[in-house]
Amino acid sequence: MKPKAMIVAGVMSGTSADGIDVALVEITPAKGRPRLTLLAHEGFRYPAALRRAVLAAMNATSTTTAELARLNWRLGLAYAEAVKATVRRHTVQIDLIGCHGQTLYHQARAAFYAGKSFACTWQAGEAALVAAEMGVPVVSNFRPADMTVGGQGAPLVPLLDFVMFSDPKRGRVLQNIGGIANLTALPAGAYGDKVFAFDTGPGNMVIDGLAQTLFNKSYDRNGAIAARGQVLAPVLTEILRDPYFKLKPPRTTGREQFGREYAVKLLTACRRASRKPEDALATATALTAESIVGSFTQFVLPKMKHAPIDYIVSGGGARNTTLMRMLAMKLEPLGCTLTTTEPFGMPAEAKESAAFALMAWMTWHQLPGNIPSATGAKRPAILGQISYA
Incomplete structure (x- = not known):
């Protein structure tokens, strides 16, 4: 697929679990590397009940499948609401969304479980719901593709x-x-x-x-x-x-x-x-x-x-x-x-969300988004999964 200019919303909620950052980024193909222009950025605090649920899931020694399923979908709703508010506030038409999700667990190194040793990661937030709410495709779940080729799934912002x-x-x-x-x-x-x-x-x-x-x-x-x-x-x-x-x-x-x-x-x-x-x-x-x-x-x-x-x-x-x-x-x-x-030209709070906008653009054009020298991966990999509207 020949790369084309797109306006992409990048969505990030970090390990502090305090809220959601949304960056609207215009990405244009250019010789050597794409060009990025930040169009807008907004931050949204998690509602108190949602933040409690996220922290409880992160720190839980035991929980229920119902709780985790509900949290996954509740986060999807929160991401959709944050993108919708940002787009409405700045009257920008977006083509694509890159959503990192909320990390609930990240085990970068192999450990033994149920008879096998492996690394694993989990970012919650139902991307299909975000795509349906916003009417544009969503790229999510970026880290696993790097981990399956020997990387640690992080850092990806490089x-x-x-x-x-x-x-x-x-x-x-x-x-x-x-x-x-x-x-x-x-x-x-x-x-x-x-x-x-x-x-x-x-x-x-x-x-x-x-x-x-x-x-x-x-x-x-x-x-x-x-x-x-x-x-x-x-x-x-x-x-x-x-x-x-x-x-x-x-x-x-x-x-x-x-x-x-x-x-x-x-x-x-x-x-x-x-x-x-x-x-x-x-x-x-x-x-x-x-x-x-x-x-x-x-x-x-x-x-x-x-x-x-x-x-x-x-x-x-x-x-x-x-x-x-x-x-x-x-x-x-x-x-x-x-x-x-x-x-x-990049506000301090916007950089990580802008990074996932760029990674989504790379994935959409079937281009690798990891840097193996940063993550330890054996080779470049196309990151993420696409949920269509």
Whole structure:
């Protein structure tokens, strides 16, 4: 199929499970790589009851098939409502939808179950319902195709990073800080197998968990609470000994590793060291910053060949002033210029949803959407499944 220009809605709900981001993107074929123009972006909070259901499913040790089926369809309704509201608000006619879905479980490495060892993943949200509601095809369930050819099913956003941000003379690191933090490294002049990416560790997930437990807030707005606390250095040193931070890329992680139980472990250690709850939040914020910087210095910096490095942050963490200050203190002495995606025409909260718009466009045109050097796949793969209207 010859690639054609399309307007695609990208839909993303991340591991923070706080809501839905929708990006409307015009994608035009061009020599070498497609061109993207962001037309609009909107964010929608999950209704409280839906968020409770999502978190309960993520953390459940047991549940029922009825609950999971209902959640799958309820999420489909939520995605359709979010796309419909965005299209109506901006009077844009879309041709296609790329919907990531809500990750309920992601096991990137093989584990033994019922007589076999395998990796697996599950993103909920009934795509057929979204297609029927919107009257256009929907591409969904992107991760399994990469996993079946030996990849970890993540990260997938490096495709967008390469298309939009690679530069012939400057090294660039695209750092997304959602529930989980992940980076894409683009050495100067990088192409194809020179691009690499991996999850650095917790992003906002642990910070949000402690903000809710200690202050009854869904998140620490602008990092204001953490700014009032002190980082508990011994606790931070101990928590950074987690084996995950020493794993070589490609690597991916999720709520299974850095979710509720991990947040409880960190909080328990902080309470032994300090009675101030602000100190726990400051330490959780420092954990995100230190794991990002440690990943960069250990695995990325040696491959950048001393080119100028733009360190470009996206995701909700880009709005956390305290976290960004911690990153700047560590990264700028290493020769990095810390910025966000806004100067490049992409709002920090829109990048991941725009990435799934691009992946849907690739799938529609039967083009591979993974980058094997990022996911560890043996070969490029066409991602996702198409639900027709």
